[in-house]
Amino acid sequence: MERKQAISVPTNYKPDLTFNKIEKNLSKKEYDKKIKKGEFLLENYEFYQHYNFEYNDKIAFIDYFKVKTQENFIQYSKYFNGETYLFGKKNQNIYVAKDYSDRLLPYSSVYNW
Numbered sequence: 001m002e003r004k005q006a007i008s009v010p011t012n013y014k015p016d017l018t019f020n021k022i023e024k025n026l027s028k029k030e031y032d033k034k035i036k037k038g039e040f041l042l043e044n045y046e047f048y049q050h051y052n053f054e055y056n057d058k059i060a061f062i063d064y065f066k067v068k069t070q071e072n073f074i075q076y077s078k079y080f081n082g083e084t085y086l087f088g089k090k091n092q093n094i095y096v097a098k099d100y101s102d103r104l105l106p107y108s109s110v111y112n113w
Contacts, residue, residue, distance in 0.1 A: 006097040011089070014064055019055035020088040026052060044070045050077035051087075064089075
């Protein structure tokens with residue numbers, strides 16, 4: 001039996017910001033190439049090895065994913081061995097969804113999320 005797990009969290013933070021995870025993450029080489037072309041990317045290249053988002057507001061996106069937030073997302077991804085949940089935000093709702101797996105528990109006794 002296949003089960004889906006979904007979490008929806010209402011938020012008032014950055015109500016007009018919308019972003020969705022893109023399937024294709026970037027390698028260090030791809031990241032450097034995009035930076036040389038002058039494309040906008042967040043400052044932590046390692047973040048893009050775990051996540052890549054499309055978004056509707058560059059300034060709000062920068063403010064949402066400050067350096068510390070990027071580091072926390074990287075730790076989260078490493079904890080789950082790169083098998084992160086689908087994550088996005090639309091208007092005043094953050095949503096997370098993935099096929100349920102017993103080994104990918106949404107909590108940890110070791111890390112304080």
